[in-house]
Amino acid sequence: MSVVSSWEMRAEFARSLSRMYGAEVPAYLDLVEVAAQVNHDVLARNGADAETLGSAGRVAEERHGAIRVGTPAEMRQVATIFGGFGMHPVGFYDLRDAAASAVPVVSTAFRPVDPEELALNPFRVFTSMLVIDDRRFFSPDITARLAEFLDARVLFTDELVALGARARSDGCLPRSEADRFIGLATAAFELSDDPVDRSWYAELDAISSVAADIGGVSTTHINHLTPRVLDIDDLYQRMAARGITMIDAIQGPPRWAGPDVLLRQTSFKALAEPRRFRADDGTVHTDSLRVRFGEVEARGVALTRSGRDLYDTMMAEVDARCAAQPDAARPDIAQQVWCENLPTSYRELALRDLAYFTFSVAPEADRREPAGRDLPSLLGAGWLVPHPIVYEDFLPRSAAGIFQSNLSSQGRKDTSVAGADRSIDWMSDILGVPVADPYRLYAEQRQRSLDEVSQHLGFTVAAPA
Numbered sequence: 262m263s264v265v266s267s268w269e270m271r272a273e274f275a276r277s278l279s280r281m282y283g284a285e286v287p288a289y290l291d292l293v294e295v296a297a298q299v300n301h302d303v304l305a306r307n308g309a310d311a312e313t314l315g316s317a318g319r320v321a322e323e324r325h326g327a328i329r330v331g332t333p334a335e336m337r338q339v340a341t342i343f344g345g346f347g348m349h350p351v352g353f354y355d356l357r358d359a360a361a362s363a364v365p366v367v368s369t370a371f372r373p374v375d376p377e378e379l380a381l382n383p384f385r386v387f388t389s390m391l392v393i394d395d396r397r398f399f400s401p402d403i404t405a406r407l408a409e410f411l412d413a414r415v416l417f418t419d420e421l422v423a424l425g426a427r428a429r430s431d432g433c434l435p436r437s438e439a440d441r442f443i444g445l446a447t448a449a450f451e452l453s454d455d456p457v458d459r460s461w462y463a464e465l466d467a468i469s470s471v472a473a474d475i476g477g478v479s480t481t482h483i484n485h486l487t488p489r490v491l492d493i494d495d496l497y498q499r500m501a502a503r504g505i506t507m508i509d510a511i512q513g514p515p516r517w518a519g520p521d522v523l524l525r526q527t528s529f530k531a532l533a534e535p536r537r538f539r540a541d542d543g544t545v546h547t548d549s550l551r552v553r554f555g556e557v558e559a560r561g562v563a564l565t566r567s568g569r570d571l572y573d574t575m576m577a578e579v580d581a582r583c584a585a586q587p588d589a590a591r592p593d594i595a596q597q598v599w600c601e602n603l604p605t606s607y608r609e610l611a612l613r614d615l616a617y618f619t620f621s622v623a624p625e626a627d628r629r630e631p632a633g634r635d636l637p638s639l640l641g642a643g644w645l646v647p648h649p650i651v652y653e654d655f656l657p658r659s660a661a662g663i664f665q666s667n668l669s670s671q672g673r674k675d676t677s678v679a680g681a682d683r684s685i686d687w688m689s690d691i692l693g694v695p696v697a698d699p700y701r702l703y704a705e706q707r708q709r710s711l712d713e714v715s716q717h718l719g720f721t722v723a724a725p726a
Contacts, residue, residue, distance in 0.1 A: 265439035267347030267432050268381040271373070273439075274346055275324050275384040277447045282486045285452055285553075288505055288529055289486060292555040295499050296490040297321065303491040311491055314521070314560060314651050316380075323489040325385040325558070328450060328482070329366065329475045331411040333691035336390050338417045340692040342446055343371040343386060345428030347378055350696040352654050353685035354387075357395065360661035363469035363672030365398040366391055367683045369696055370655055376706055379653060387655060391475045395681040397674050398468055407476045410461070414479050421445040452553075453480040456539040469672035474552045485528065485556045493525050493559040506530040512659035514561070514572070515595035519605040521561030522616065523572065523652050526659050528556040562607070562649035563703045565725075568615035575602050576658070611647040612637055614725040617703040618647035619710035622717050634720055636711070645714065645722075650706055654699045 265273075283290045300320060304311045315323070330336055340350060348371040356364045372385035393399055393407045424442040428434050434442055455478075462477035474484070490496045494516050501507055506529060513525040531551040539545050564572055579595045586594065603615075610616040623646050631642035639645045689696045708724055715721045 263436045264433040265436055267345065267428060268373070268378055270428065270434065270439050270443060271346040271348065271384050272322070272382040274443050274446055275322070275326075275382065277443055278326060278450065278483060279324060279486060281447055281451060282483050286532065286534075286555065288532060289555045291503060291505060292500065292529065292557055293488050295496055295503070296488040296557055299496045299499065300491050302495075314562065314649060315489075319380060319383065320489050320491065323383050325370075325372075325387060325487045326450075327387040327389070327484045327487075327556075329389045329391070329471065329484055330416065330481055331391045331393070331407070331475050333390070335411075335416055335481075336388070336688075336691055337693055338422050339388055340371070340694060341422050341429060342417065342425035342449075343388075344694070345425035345434075345442060346384070346446075347432070348372050348384070348386065349374050350688070350692055350694065351702065352699050353688050353696055354655060354657045354660060355683060356389070356657055356661045357392065357397070357680055359657040363398055363674045364471050364661055365395055365469050365674075366471060366475075367688065368655075368660070369688055369692075372653060374697055374702055379651075383653065385653070387660065389471075389475075391472060392681050392683060393476070396678045397676065397680050398472065398672075403464075403468070407465075411476060416481050417449050418445060421449060450481065450483045452482045452534070453478070454537060455479050456537040456545045457550075459538040459540050462538075467672070470552070472672075482553070484552065485554050487526075487556040487558050490557050490559055493527060493557060496557055497527055500529060510591070513656055515592050515599055517596045517599045517603075519599065519603055520607055520610060520616075520649070521559065522564055522568070522603070523561050524654075524656055524659060525559045525561070526556060528554045530554060560651050560653075562610065563617045563652040563654075563699075565614055565617060565703075566700055567613075568610070571602065571615060575599065578602075607647050607649055608640065612640055617650040617707050619650060619707060620645045620647055620714050620722075621710075622646075622714055634722065636722055636725060639722060644718075650703055653702075 300317070304317055330339060350369040351372055351374060352370055354368040356366050356368060366389040368387060368389040370385050370387045373379045373383060393404050399407065424434065424438060424445065428442060457478055462473050465473035465477045493511055497507055497511060508528050508530060511525055511527040514522055531554040533549040533551050534553065535547050536550045537545055538548050575598050578598050579591065582594045582598070583589065583591050604610050604613060607618065611618050623643055627643045629642040631638040631644060640647065685696050711722050711724055
């Protein structure tokens with residue numbers, strides 16, 4: 262009997278979701294088509310340099326999805342299901358304070374964690390959970406009614422969760438069970454035709470459109486599916502030229518002449534989709550909702566903690582200058598701030614310990630006498646060649662910006678009261694598995710590379726403290 266490994270199931274699951282989402286949201290197919298065209302053109306223009314942050318094959322296959330759930334129990338089931346695909350929780354994102362509008366969720370991302378697994382298939386799912394006891398958004402009465410509604414629904418079948426648990430434990434499933442697992446998992450994230458309670462949905466939508474999308478319906482669904490593109494600015498223009506309405510801005514770092522860092526994201530506007538509603542008198546009619554959209558991303562090099570501190574400082578400086586110069590274009594200001602503060606080469610990023618790299622030993626002909634045997638000295642003397650580690654994770658402000666740009670209402674948030682306490686440790690507790698720290702994963706990847714370099718050179722090359 263043939264067996265299917267977790268990574269193979271992950272790849273098949275990503276393709277299955279992509280087919281399903283393309284059938285439900287045809288504009289997503291336009292996004293994938295344009296992304297493929299842009300990637301082809303960038304590869305033709307830049308050759309091997311275009312693959313510095315990932316092979317053409319990986320970039321073409323790369324996707325991340327996003328889902329939303331309502332309770333710790335649902336999050337724990339999600340962790341079991343995605344664990345069966347070799348996807349583990351990484352990072353903690355609190356979107357409640359990352360947007361001006363009401364986005365009452367905390368999130369983690371399920372993804373492969375080993376570089377080899379990421380190279381085989383890097384599918385990720387950004388998963389958000391409603392914080393129903395946060396008094397900035399929900400009154401005690403709404404909290405109680407949300408809890409009752411959410412506890413009564415069933416998002417995932419017992420069979421799906423059981424197959425996920427087996428696949429997570431064994432790292433594989435027999436072919437027939439793998440097919441069943443992928444089919445059930447895909448179906449769990451399809452848009453349901455069940456009628457939506459009009460009054461309940463509207464009550465939640467007045468608080469937060471995100472809360473209504475999670476707690477106002479009896480099922481969950483893929484909220485967006487995201488291909489990766491090598492030139493997001495070009496894609497933005499090409500999508501607009503097709504008549505597809507994009508959100509107002511590309512989220513994250515600006516376009517500039519230096520290295521791409523972290524993550525840039527944009528999307529087309531959420532589309533009006535027909536949905537069935539049940540009125541208070543029990544009658545059912547068809548109307549529309551705008552909750553799903555098509556997102557696209559461009560990934561850069563992962564930043565160290567000091568690099569991320571610099572990034573946050575630069576973003577704050579961009580905000581300050583934009584406030585002081587309201588007539589200036591934000592992308593122009595951001596580009597200026599980046600040029601003033603960020604090194605213009607991977608080598609300089611590595612020398613200043615602002616980004617994560619793996620390293621290879623340079624040919625002897627390229628080396629000069631180093632001042633020491635530490636990493637900066639060897640880099641400065643040309644003994645080592647830095648290779649950027651791709652940023653595999655997300656940015657709270659960018660995620661909130663995408664959410665905010667696609668909301669049907671701004672909702673409301675009472676900033677005079679304290680929010681409910683949530684943290685990465687809290688998320689680990691409800692999932693029943695540790696949520697990995699992204700910085701630790703990148704640092705371990707760098708250290709493995711330095712261990713290999715040290716073995717080759719015959720002396721220890723230490724990572725920055």
